[in-house]
Amino acid sequence: MPGYRKHFIAESANFRRTVLRQPWRWLHYAVSLALLVFRRISQTLRLRLRKEAHRGLKQWPEWLDSKPLPAGEPQPLRFPSYAVRGADSRTAELPPVFSAPADDPETALAHHRFGYCLAAVLQDKAAAQRAARQVAAWIGNAPAKSEPAWETYSCCERVVNLAALLAIHPEVQGEIDPEKTRAFFADSLQWINSHLEYYGMARTNNHILNNARALVVAGSVLGVSEAVERGLLIFTHMSRSLFLPDGFLRERSSHYQWIVTNWLFDTLHFARATPALAAAAVQALDELSSLSRRVAQASGALAASLGDAATHIGDISPDAHPALTLERLRSLYPEALTTPSDVPGRMDDWLLFSKGADALVVCGFPASYPIDYTTHGHSDLGSFIWMHQGQPVLVDSGRSSYAANATPRIQCGPQGHNTILVNGVGPLAESVLQAGRWLPTPYAKAHIELAMTAGGFRMQHDGFARMAGVGIHRRTVQLADDGLIVEDMIEGVADAAIEMFWHFPPEFAPDDKNLTCIAGAGLCLTVESGAADARWQAAPFAAAYGDEQAAPALCLAWQVTLPCTIKTVFRVSPCAE
Structure with missing residues (x-):
């Protein structure tokens, strides 16, 4: 896959060209950047001045009573029972709780979050006993509260994972000293209450x-x-x-x-x-x-x-x-x-569409971009998952890690999704700063529309209009009897380089003799696009955190004069045995 830096460089270069063409906005952008820098410096100073561990920028919710919580009266601990179905039969079927590399910070945190209790709640008594003994060992040698293990989120995971284990497997409650169990819950309760992860409504x-x-x-x-x-x-x-x-x-x-x-x-x-x-x-x-x-x-x-x-x-x-x-x-x-x-269709910003043996899953955006709150979403406008007979055909790359390296940046960027780039940039503006996130408006502003159609969905946006001579982009995706038809229309009055990415599951393999064919999971596909350049690339794919597999991605490219329409046709059939 092309490096993510290529797209950052293209975005930054386009922003600079836009600023040079619009001198009347120089003051506006300068003030916006100055405010961003001021906030960063202010936050850094606040963090340095706060000596208490894990306090950071947390604040008490202004709408919540701040009365201290009582310690509680000594009484038997209560773990509400569950009617778990078939717990003893699931031991061999469950996937690993966590499988990231040893040097990933999340690996150590998984141990401190009692992640091993997650699978144990659905397994037999022996698995529950092993998990309870690991908890007992942790409680007996708990890290100091200045350690990362006591960040609020990890503390919350410990509390619930242990409580669920002891509720579902009451027979293992004796594996941990009752007084130590009580002290664990009481101490954790007070710690969480005094370290709520609240940063104001917009940033929480x-x-x-x-x-x-x-x-x-x-x-x-x-x-x-x-x-x-x-x-x-x-x-x-x-x-x-x-x-x-x-x-x-x-x-x-x-x-x-x-x-x-x-x-x-x-x-x-x-x-x-x-x-x-x-x-x-x-x-x-x-x-x-x-x-x-x-x-x-x-x-x-x-x-x-x-x-x-x-x-x-x-x-x-x-x-x-x-x-x-x-x-x-x-x-x-x-x-x-x-x-x-039946599949309900449009729900909030999600679109779930099915027709016969096929289904489309789309996670759209709010109508206005940039989004003014944090998300776990990616730069994937116009992308979708295509399922055929329950088998993924076009996939999302997922995310292997939260580490700041090339693989997750590719997976989170437009090139990690079934979408289109114009002159090297994605449908929506990405940060024009490498160190930090800055989406200056009106440069980054975009309006987005997503609607269902009789055979699929239609998406329209003006995100590409941040480039001179480029206008609205419309994508229509329609399920057909033998596959899928995608039509991209881009308005404008300029010459443009178009790139389009299509991501397939790791178990699929391109045909060495025909660049337009790929097969896997008993299915054969052909891709008809009329692209001037078509090449297969190995793209990073994740089915879970810590997982990283090479999956085939088809990159199509054109040099066009806008306006233009590009039609991509996918035909699917069973492979001959």
């Missing part, structure tokens, strides 16, 4: 929901109803912003959709087991119950569209293999994946 992401979940779980286990109430109030308040009306998390990731669905149903399960909740907590619980029905429909529709396919849109969480995330939902909370009678 899904982590705050994990904080809320952990407060509810620890509070329920310890019998501290005030903690349960606080967790419910936080989850309710933040979910109004973080979830969209139809139940999708706004962060544009299929895996994180299922991750946070687990969090929501964990919260409900432990909160409902807590007696004598205050009126505010009961009201919040009712609101979350209503939210859970919408989220279950969204997560269920997404699972029905993708099945157990090893391709995922947006970032992939390091906390669990996507297959394990889904299996946990199916086993612990079968109601969390509502199976639709």
Whole structure:
């Protein structure tokens, strides 16, 4: 694959040309950049002045009561039971919890998050005993609170993973000293409460929901109803912003959709087991119950569209293999994946379309770009996953790692998706700074439209208009009886270099004798495009965090005079045995 730097250089060069053509905007851009630099310097100084470990830029939510949480009265710990289905039969079927390289920071954090408990909750007593003994060893030699293991998110994962293990396998509770178990939950509860990952409404992401979940779980286990109430109030308040009306998390990731669905149903399960909740907590619980029905429909529709396919849109969480995330939902909370009678079509910014043996999955964007909040989405406007007879044919590259190296940058960029580039830049502006993220407007501003059609979907945007002489881009994707038809129309009055990428699963292999053919999983495909240049490349593909496979990607290129229309036809048939 071409290096990601090529696209950064093209974006930066185009911005400089745009600025030179628009001297009346120089002051505006200079002020915007100065404010960005000022914020960075200010944040750096604040971080240096804050001596307390893991305090960072966290702040107490201005809408939340700051009354200290009580320690709770000594009483037996309570772990609400589950009706786990077929736990003893799943030992050999579950994927690994974590498989990143040893030098990936997430590898060490997985141990401190009790990731081994995730699989153990769905396995037999022996697996649960091994996990409980690992927890006991960790508690007996816990790291100092200045260590990375005590960052709030990791602390929350520990609390819930252990509580779920002991709730589902009560027979292993004796593997950990009861007083040490109590002290673990009590200490973790107070730590999380004093280190909430809140940075203001605009800069707070899904982590705050994990904080809320952990407060509810620890509070329920310890019998501290005030903690349960606080967790419910936080989850309710933040979910109004973080979830969209139809139940999708706004962060544009299929895996994180299922991750946070687990969090929501964990919260409900432990909160409902807590007696004598205050009126505010009961009201919040009712609101979350209503939210859970919408989220279950969204997560269920997404699972029905993708099945157990090893391709995922947006970032992939390091906390669990996507297959394990889904299996946990199916086993612990079968109601969390509502199976639709038919594919619902448009839900929030997602489009789920099926016709016969084929399905399309699209994660769109809000109507206006840049997005003013953090997401786990990628630069993938116009991209989609194509499933044929339950088999992925066109895939998303996923994300192998959160490390700042070339592979994840390729996977997150437009060249890692089934999309189009004009003069080396993607449909939407990327940062014009290498160190930091700066999307200056109006340069980066774009308007986006996404709509279903009778046979697929239609997308339109003006993101390419940041280049002189380039106008609106329209992409129409239609399922056909024997494949797929993609039509790209680009308006403008300039000469342009067009690149188009098509990503196939790792098990597919191009035909050495015919550049337009590829086969795999019992399917044969031909790609008709009329491209002046067509070449196959090895692209990085991830089915889970830590996974990195070489997958075939077809790169098509044209030199055109705008306006132009490019039609790409995919024909699929069973391979001859």
